[in-house]
Amino acid sequence: xxxxxxxxxxxxxxxxxxxxxxxxxxxxxxxxxxxxxxxxxxxxxxxxxxxxxxxxxxxxxxxxxxxxxxxxxxxxxxxxxxxxxxxxxxxxxxxxxxxxxxxxxxxxxxxxxxxxxxxxxxxxxxxxxxxxxxxxxxxxxxxxxxxxxxxxxxxxxxxxxxxxxxxxxxxxxxxxxxxxxxxxxxxxxxxxxxxxxxxxxxxxxxxxxxxxxxxxxxxxxxxxxxxxxxxxxxxxxxxxxxxxxxxxxxxxxxxxxxxxxxxxxxxxxxxxxxxxxxxxxxxxxxxxxxxxxxxxxxxxxxxxxxxxxxxxxxxxxxxxxxxxxxxxxxxxxxxxxxxxxxxxxxxxxxxxxxxxxxxxxxxxx
Numbered sequence: 001x002x003x004x005x006x007x008x009x010x011x012x013x014x015x016x017x018x019x020x021x022x023x024x025x026x027x028x029x030x031x032x033x034x035x036x037x038x039x040x041x042x043x044x045x046x047x048x049x050x051x052x053x054x055x056x057x058x059x060x061x062x063x064x065x066x067x068x069x070x071x072x073x074x075x076x077x078x079x080x081x082x083x084x085x086x087x088x089x090x091x092x093x094x095x096x097x098x099x100x101x102x103x104x105x106x107x108x109x110x111x112x113x114x115x116x117x118x119x120x121x122x123x124x125x126x127x128x129x130x131x132x133x134x135x136x137x138x139x140x141x142x143x144x145x146x147x148x149x150x151x152x153x154x155x156x157x158x159x160x161x162x163x164x165x166x167x168x169x170x171x172x173x174x175x176x177x178x179x180x181x182x183x184x185x186x187x188x189x190x191x192x193x194x195x196x197x198x199x200x201x202x203x204x205x206x207x208x209x210x211x212x213x214x215x216x217x218x219x220x221x222x223x224x225x226x227x228x229x230x231x232x233x234x235x236x237x238x239x240x241x242x243x244x245x246x247x248x249x250x251x252x253x254x255x256x257x258x259x260x261x262x263x264x265x266x267x268x269x270x271x272x273x274x275x276x277x278x279x280x281x282x283x284x285x286x287x288x289x290x291x292x293x294x295x296x297x298x299x300x301x302x303x304x305x306x307x308x309x310x311x312x313x314x315x316x317x318x319x320x321x322x323x324x325x326x327x328x329x330x331x332x333x334x335x336x337x338x339x340x341x342x343x344x345x346x347x348x349x350x351x352x353x354x355x356x357x358x359x360x361x362x363x364x365x
Contacts, residue, residue: 011278013069014285016270020062021288025295025331027059032302033312039247044240048316048323053232053247055327060254061228063129064263067185070140071192072271075147079140086354087137087289091121091130093345094293098301108300118298125182130293132181136189143186147193152203155194162187163260171250171257184255191264195271213268221269224262231258283343290342295334305334 030036030052039049099118102108117123125131150158166178166187179187198205199213212220228251235247250258295305306312315326 009282009285011281012270012273012275014278014282015275016065016267017069017285017288018281020065021291022331022335023058023062024292025334026327027056027062028296028302029306029310029312029327029330030056031059032296033306033310033316035313035316036247038313038316040239040245044236044247047321050233050236051324052316052327053236054229057228057232057248057251058262060256061251061259061263061266063254064188064259065267067133067136067188068192068195068263068267071189072196072267074140075144075189075193075196078144079137082354082357084134084137086350087134088121090290090345090350091134091293092119093349094290094297095119095121098294098297102298102300102304107304108298126180129181132185136182136185139182139186140189143189143193147190147197152198155190155197159187159190159194162190166255167257167260170253170255177253177255179255181254188254188260188263191260192267195264195268199268199271212265214272217265217268217272220265221262224258224265228258228262284339286346287339287342290345291335291338294338294341310334 035052035056039052043049095118099108099115103110108114121134122131125135147155162179166184169175170177177184195213197203198209205213211217231250232247235249238244238246250256251262253259294301296302310326310330312327312330315323319326
């Protein structure tokens, strides 16, 4: 999600990153606004409930997709300290600036504890994406060393072991998660690395690998998407007749079976599509992580965006069919506004500052 793929910006993958962030915003539109509470209090099978549940299906799957991108591109390269520092600076910038803005606007009261959490981005380690992704970077060089020692069969066995322990058990028999987010990212990274190492080259591929990675990736992606949406519809039916809240049973966490499977299939599809290099797509894609850091910065920010600014739950309960328009427009507006903000940050802060430090480090050699 960060700038680690800077030297290998393919517009098909950059377009994929844009689509993923739109999916994450749509997910937040539903799960962070109170709409799910409204669904459970009325007919779960009416058109608004079905639309909302499907509209917000993919946030956790998209997280897996971003880590797959990291594994695919970084498994044969290396992480530089400056890349991690740049990621940390971006996180700190938005944490501090948004905290100050919310305080000045009277939306968030000041407290020392809140200020410390704002400055130190590791308080949500293991439970939230951003801090976990930041710490996950520390392990990448060691994972890459491990991968050099693994042949194809052992690499696949390791992935299957992770899949069984952290996906199958959690989805089928609902045991506690085997890994925190950091561990999950390592597991998904291994999958992205496997695709990169064995999709091309002289390695012998099974018929399944040939179909998934090359010839039939579109069919696999479309099929897994339909299965994911069908599982949500089945969950709504079960809830309507039994009261059991299993709407997102197979997709509601990043380690669930359909979240992992759909992420892998969609990634394989976008790796295979060929589109011309697009400066516009590549430029917009650079800001997708900033979009996340802005609109989902904190619980206070989340409450303000969805419950006060865009009033998503109110729209669900009062706007009829116009609610569907409201959902799509809100997602596009948030993505567009946050992208512009982050482009300004990159242009006037990140580029000049890091160009200066790169110049100074060159002069010292």
